Amino acid sequence: MTDRTERTEPASPTGPTDRGAGTGAPLLALDRMSVRFRMPRGRYVPAVTDVSLTLDPGECVALVGESGCGKSVLASALLGLLPENAETAGAAHLGELELLGADETELARRVRGRRAGLIPQSPAAHLTPVRTVRSQLTEVVRELTDTPRRELRAAAEAAAERAAFPADHLDRYPHELSGGLAQRAATALALVGGPPLLLADEPTTGLDRDLVERTVDELRRQVDDGHGLLMITHDLAAAERIADRVAVMYAGRIVELADAAAFFGAPGPRHPYARGLLDALPERGFTPIPGLPPELGALPPGCAFAPRCTYATAACAAVPALTAGVACHHPAPAADAVPPRPREPRRTGPRQPLKQRTGEPGPPQQPESADVR
Amino acid sequence: MSAEAPPPLQLRAVTAGYDRRAPVVRDVSFTLAPGEAAGLLGPSGCGKSTLARVAALLHRPDAGEVLLDGERVRGWRHRAPRAQRTAFGVVFQQPRLAADPRLTLAALVAEPLRATGRRAEAPARTEELAALVGLTPDLLARRPHEVSDGQLQRACLARALALRPRILVCDEMTAMLDASTTAALVAAVEDYRRTSGAALLAVGHDRTLLERWCDRTVGWHELAPAVKSAPGG
Numbered sequence: 153m154t155d156r157t158e159r160t161e162p163a164s165p166t167g168p169t170d171r172g173a174g175t176g177a178p179l180l181a182l183d184r185m186s187v188r189f190r191m192p193r194g195r196y197v198p199a200v201t202d203v204s205l206t207l208d209p210g211e212c213v214a215l216v217g218e219s220g221c222g223k224s225v226l227a228s229a230l231l232g233l234l235p236e237n238a239e240t241a242g243a244a245h246l247g248e249l250e251l252l253g254a255d256e257t258e259l260a261r262r263v264r265g266r267r268a269g270l271i272p273q274s275p276a277a278h279l280t281p282v283r284t285v286r287s288q289l290t291e292v293v294r295e296l297t298d299t300p301r302r303e304l305r306a307a308a309e310a311a312a313e314r315a316a317f318p319a320d321h322l323d324r325y326p327h328e329l330s331g332g333l334a335q336r337a338a339t340a341l342a343l344v345g346g347p348p349l350l351l352a353d354e355p356t357t358g359l360d361r362d363l364v365e366r367t368v369d370e371l372r373r374q375v376d377d378g379h380g381l382l383m384i385t386h387d388l389a390a391a392e393r394i395a396d397r398v399a400v401m402y403a404g405r406i407v408e409l410a411d412a413a414a415f416f417g418a419p420g421p422r423h424p425y426a427r428g429l430l431d432a433l434p435e436r437g438f439t440p441i442p443g444l445p446p447e448l449g450a451l452p453p454g455c456a457f458a459p460r461c462t463y464a465t466a467a468c469a470a471v472p473a474l475t476a477g478v479a480c481h482h483p484a485p486a487a488d489a490v491p492p493r494p495r496e497p498r499r500t501g502p503r504q505p506l507k508q509r510t511g512e513p514g515p516p517q518q519p520e521s522a523d524v525r
Numbered sequence: 526m527s528a529e530a531p532p533p534l535q536l537r538a539v540t541a542g543y544d545r546r547a548p549v550v551r552d553v554s555f556t557l558a559p560g561e562a563a564g565l566l567g568p569s570g571c572g573k574s575t576l577a578r579v580a581a582l583l584h585r586p587d588a589g590e591v592l593l594d595g596e597r598v599r600g601w602r603h604r605a606p607r608a609q610r611t612a613f614g615v616v617f618q619q620p621r622l623a624a625d626p627r628l629t630l631a632a633l634v635a636e637p638l639r640a641t642g643r644r645a646e647a648p649a650r651t652e653e654l655a656a657l658v659g660l661t662p663d664l665l666a667r668r669p670h671e672v673s674d675g676q677l678q679r680a681c682l683a684r685a686l687a688l689r690p691r692i693l694v695c696d697e698m699t700a701m702l703d704a705s706t707t708a709a710l711v712a713a714v715e716d717y718r719r720t721s722g723a724a725l726l727a728v729g730h731d732r733t734l735l736e737r738w739c740d741r742t743v744g745w746h747e748l749a750p751a752v753k754s755a756p757g758g
C-alpha cells in the first residue's frame with residue numbers, strides 16, 4: 153500500500169490492478185449470493201436470496217426497494233458487517249477476492265476503507281461526535297495511507313476537497329454541520345483509501361430535495377472518476393438521477409434489473425412490483441401498492457409478490473427466475489408495454505382518488521392506474 | 526362548511542423558537558380553512574417544524590397568538606384544556622422517537638384512548654384504525670423494534686387519529702419512507718379527512734409531494750420573509 157495519497161483517481165493506471173479494470177472483468181460480481189439469519193428453534197429468515205449482479209468501474213447500480221426488503225443486509229454482507237447469526241451462500245468477488253468467505257482480519261486490513269468504502273445512511277451518527285472533521289479525516293488518512301506525518305494536514309485537506317467538503321468547516325464538530333455537509337464529511341472519509349468500490353446505504357434519507365440532488369451529483373462525480381458505486385436507496389428520484397442501471401429488490405430477491413433510462417422512461421419497468429413502485433410516486437399515480445411487503449421470515453410460497461399482484465395466476469405458485477432482467481411469469485413486454493408517460497401536470501383537475509386501502513393482502517385489486525398500463 | 530364558520534386554526538404574528546434572542550419563527554401568520562389541506566414547504570432547519578409544534582399546542586410561542594375555532598389558546602402542552610389538545614392529531618418524521626418502545630403497536634394506537642379514560646372503546650377503535658392505515662393483527666401484536674419504520678409510522682398515524690382530531694398536523698410524516706408507503710399513508714390521511722372533514726397542515730420539504738397532496742402549498746419564505754434559514758440544518 154504505497155502512494156495512496158498520490159492516487160486520487162481510482163481509474164488511473166496507478167490504481168489497483170486487482171479490480172479487473174482493463175481486463176473486462178467487473179469490479180464487483182455477485183453470484184447467487186444469499187444471506188439468511190439463524191433464529192431460535194432452528195428457524196431461518198432469508199434476507200437475501202440468489203442475487204446475481206455485476207458492477208463495473210465507472211458504473212452506478214441503484215438497488216431499490218421498500219425498507220426491510222434485504223437491500224441493507226446485502227451491503228452489510230459485502231463489508232463483512234453481518235451479525236453473528238448470519239449465514240451466507242454463493243459468492244461475491246471484488247476483483248480476485250471473495251468477500252463472503254473472507255475472514256475478519258482480511259476484511260479489516262484489505263477491504264473496508266481500502267477497496268470498498270461505505271457511505272452510510274446517517275452520517276451524523278457515523279461520525280465521531282466529540283472530534284472535529286479534521287481530526288477524523290487525519291486519523292483515517294494516517295490509517296489507510298503512508299502519508300508522512302508532516303504531510304498529514306495537507307492530505308486531510310485534499311481528502312475533504314475530493315468530497316467538496318469546505319476547508320473552512322474542517323475544524324467543526326459533526327453536530328455543527330448541516331445534513332449535507334455531514335454527508336460530504338462521511339463521503340470524504342469513505343474516499344480516503346481510494347477504494348474502487350463505493351457502497352452507499354440510503355445516502356439521501358431525510359435530506360431536502362435540493363440537497364438530495366447535490367449529494368447525488370457529487371456521488372456521480374466519483375462514479376465518473378472511475379469508482380463503481382452500488383447505491384442502496386428507497387429514493388427513486390435519487391436513483392433516477394444517478395444510476396446507470398437499476399436493480400429492484402423485493403423480499404430478498406432481485407425482481408428486475410434494467411437500464412435506468414428504460415426503467416424510468418420508456419418502456420418503463422417490466423415487473424408488476426417495480427411498476428407499482430414507480431406509480432406510487434407523487435409525480436406519477438400516487439397510488440400505493442395494495443397490501444404490505446411480506447415478512448422475510450414468512451414468505452409466501454412461489455412468487456413473493458403474488459398476494460399483492462393483480463396479474464397473478466396459477467403459474468405464480470412457482471418462484472419465477474430472473475430471465476432477461478425480470479423475474480416474473482407475466483412481465484410487461486420489453487418494449488412498448490407502458491406508453492411513455494407524460495409527467496402529469498400538477499394541480500389540474502380533481503386529485504387522484506386516494507381510496508386505495510392498504511389493509512392485509514387481499515384478493516388482487518384493480519389498480520387505479522390500470523388505464524396507463 | 527358555512528362561510529361564517531371560524532377557521533379551525535389561525536396563527537397571528539407568531540414568534541417562537543428555543544432561544545428568545547434568536548427565534549426561528551418570526552412574526553408568522555397563517556390560517557387553515559375548514560376542511561382544507563394546506564402544505565407548508567421549507568428546507569430543513571427553517572423553523573417550519575417549530576411552527577407546526579406551536580400550531581399543535583406543543584410549543585408555547587414567545588409572541589403572537591393561536592386561535593382554535595376562533596377561540597384564543599391560553600395554554601400549551603399539558604396546560605392546554607383537554608378539549609383543545611385533543612382537537613389535534615400530530616405525526617412526526619421519526620416514528621422511533623415518537624413511540625414508546627415497550628408498547629405493542631396495538632397499545633400504542635390506543636394510547637390516547639387510555640389517557641382520556643376511554644379504554645373501553647380501545648379494541649373496536651384500534652381495529653378500525655388498523656384497517657384504515659393498513660396494519661395487520663399480526664403487526665399490532667408486535668413492539669416497535671420488531672417492525673419497519675414504515676409499519677411503525679402507520680401505527681403513529683393511527684394513534685394520531687384515535688381521538689378523531691379535527692385538525693391533523695403531519696410534520697415530515699413520510700420523509701423517511703419509500704414511495705409506496707408514502708402514498709399509502711397519504712391515502713389513509715385523505716380517507717380520514719373525507720369522512721371526518723378534518724383540516725390538515727402538512728409540513729415538508731418535498732414540493733412534488735405537498736403539491737400533489739394538498740389543496741394549497743405555501744413556501745416558508747412567503748410566510749416568514751424576514752427569517753433566514755437557521756445554520757446547521
Ligand code: SF4
Nearest residue numbers: 455458461468480481
Ligand atoms: S410472477 Fe406472477 S405474481 Fe409474481 S409478479 Fe409476476 S405476475 Fe405477479
